[in-house]
Amino acid sequence: MTPDPVAAAAAGTWKLGDLTVNRLGFGAMRLPQTGRPLDPGAAPGDRGRAVRVLRRAVELGVNHIDTAAFYFSSLRSANELINTALAPYPDDLVIVTKVGPGRDPAGEWLPAATPAQLRGQVEENLRQLGRDHLDVVNWRNQQGTASLADHFGALAQLRDAGLIRHLGVSGVTGEQLAEATAIAPVVCVQNRYGIGASPQEHRFVDACGEQGVAFVPYFTIAGAGRGAGATGAERDEVLAVGRAHGASAAQVRLAWTLQRGPHVLAIPGTSDPAHLEANVAAAALRLSPGELALLESIGTSA
Ligand SMILES: NC(=O)c1ccc[n+]([C@@H]2O[C@H](COP(=O)([O-])OP(=O)(O)OC[C@H]3O[C@@H](n4cnc5c(N)ncnc54)[C@H](OP(=O)(O)O)[C@@H]3O)[C@@H](O)[C@H]2O)c1
Numbered sequence: 001m002t003p004d005p006v007a008a009a010a011a012g013t014w015k016l017g018d019l020t021v022n023r024l025g026f027g028a029m030r031l032p033q034t035g036r037p038l039d040p041g042a043a044p045g046d047r048g049r050a051v052r053v054l055r056r057a058v059e060l061g062v063n064h065i066d067t068a069a070f071y072f073s074s075l076r077s078a079n080e081l082i083n084t085a086l087a088p089y090p091d092d093l094v095i096v097t098k099v100g101p102g103r104d105p106a107g108e109w110l111p112a113a114t115p116a117q118l119r120g121q122v123e124e125n126l127r128q129l130g131r132d133h134l135d136v137v138n139w140r141n142q143q144g145t146a147s148l149a150d151h152f153g154a155l156a157q158l159r160d161a162g163l164i165r166h167l168g169v170s171g172v173t174g175e176q177l178a179e180a181t182a183i184a185p186v187v188c189v190q191n192r193y194g195i196g197a198s199p200q201e202h203r204f205v206d207a208c209g210e211q212g213v214a215f216v217p218y219f220t221i222a223g224a225g226r227g228a229g230a231t232g233a234e235r236d237e238v239l240a241v242g243r244a245h246g247a248s249a250a251q252v253r254l255a256w257t258l259q260r261g262p263h264v265l266a267i268p269g270t271s272d273p274a275h276l277e278a279n280v281a282a283a284a285l286r287l288s289p290g291e292l293a294l295l296e297s298i299g300t301s302a
Pocket of ligand 1: 026027028029030066067098140170171190191217218219220221222223226227228229230248250251267268269270271272274275276278279
């Protein structure tokens with residue numbers, strides 16, 4: 001498949017609060033390094049290539065970029081790359097960041113932020129992105145099924161103070177989503193999801209749609225490879241569907257996920273310009289009901 005101009009619009013749009021985004025977006029976690037992200041020993045990625053990928057994404061119509069202050073390698077920060085590549089930002093660009101986790105300057109993980117520490121993390125994102133407010137901030141849960149009320153309540157206060165426009169949650173259960181929604185409006189849920197998800201995960205995606213909440217999956221392409229990335233090994237069903245459309249496995253995985261509902265957004269991550277083009281082109285790929293069912297039947301963690 002080859003992309004056409006503003007190809008990201010081909011999958012339609014969704015509103016994150018009052019902010020309209022094309023459903024095919026971009027995740028910035030792969031930009032700061034080569035190899036595994038969030039690894040203190042990872043080699044820094046090529047700055048020029050990362051900047052080109054970000055600018056090309058916007059040229060292709062991407063207006064939803066996912067990032068975090070803790071996406072960095074020794075010499076590159078995802079937020080700084082976004083700022084360098086895209087500021088002054090297009091009016092329609094929605095940058096979504098996440099707080100909760102933190103890494104020290106050497107890249108080692110810190111304990112999860114306390115509610116009182118979330119303001120500092122929000123301000124760190126504001127400084128790095130060069131903005132006065134953040135479009136959407138996800139609270140990234142790291143505490144299992146425990147109550148998120150104190151953390152999400154702290155973010156709701158920052159929203160009321162004008163530092164954040166909209167709130168989301170990540171790594172949460174249905175119960176935690178309900179708890180957050182009772183505190184402040186939630187515009188998106190960012191959880192791991194894709195072909196091979198469990199029945200419970202499929203049901204949660206549907207439940208978000210019923211509540212009008214965007215579901216923004218990560219590891220949609222990487223699947224079982226998770227942080228290590230796409231494994232290269234692929235399921236026969238995915239390959240067969242790809243052959244029928246002249247599409248790659250990654251494109252099939254993205255298209256299947258987008259067809260799970262109009263509220264499902266995609267944020268594929270790559271530092272490879274050719275992969276970016278292919279991922280955006282997947283916004284136009286439509287799978288048949290039979291193909292969707294075949295792919296949904298693939299077992300957990302494929
Ligand atoms: N909330 C959270 O806890 C959380 C966790 C993880 C990620 N995220 C966000 O979600 C985004 C997506 O996650 P992700 O980047 O880890 O996973 P992903 O988008 O599922 O897959 C990325 C992996 O697939 C490869 N890839 C991308 N496009 C490809 C293509 N067209 N053909 C073949 N391989 C391709 C990438 O390698 P190349 O670079 O070589 O293309 C990388 O190894 C992240 O960028 C981040 O913004 C959020």
